[in-house]
């Protein structure tokens with residue numbers, strides 16, 4: 435069992451992926467309702483790193499697909515060489531399915547653990563509302579890569595939302611307009627292209643990593659706070675391995 439379930443069981447769903455079977459048990463549970471007191475954070479999701487938050491943590495982008503790409507190509511080539519529908523062809527096909535499954539599970543594991551960490555350590559989490567335009571500010575890559583990012587941000591948000599709800603943590607979605615362009619220190623609009631990684635304000639002299647500046651804005655807007663001098667704390671990187679070694683289940687309140 436992946437994890438114990440609580441609440442009223444609403445049904446059982448059995449699915450198969452490759453040669454693995456999964457039993458999913460949806461259960462209904464009362465949301466705890468009581469809001470928690472405590473720290474708040476703004477999270478900016480991006481393309482260069484998975485996320486940067488207003489606590490100055492930079493979450494490394496997982497590249498699970500890239501790491502398995504050689505294996506995938508090798509199996510694909512071997513499939514082409516085999517006789518269609520032969521035993522060996524089927525075997526190779528199922529091997530390929532397993533690799534894809536593995537990648538999907540790694541991705542989900544990463545997002546579950548990261549969202550769990552944020553929910554366990556914060557009473558309020560502010561993110562951009564990605565349903566509102568503004569996505570163009572997130573990067574100009576298009577096609578497959580773009581859609582992979584969109585999908586994982588969406589999944590991250592939905593994991594955050596349901597974990598937050600049962601933990602009494604508030605998830606605030608803010609309008610993404612100007613979160614990147616605005617100076618988080620003085621509120622001036624400082625236009626920058628996507629390739630400019632540093633926010634440098636000509637009006638107040640504030641200099642910060644572009645995504646950190648955005649995360650501070652997201653936090654301020656979400657918390658409805660006025661502009662205050664922003665502390666410049668050195669950014670600290672959280673590697674994919676560090677995220678994967680985090681707990682997936684609810685833990686008592688603790689800081690990173």
Ligand SMILES: [Zn+2]
Nearest residue numbers: 617620635638
């Ligand atoms: Zn400024």
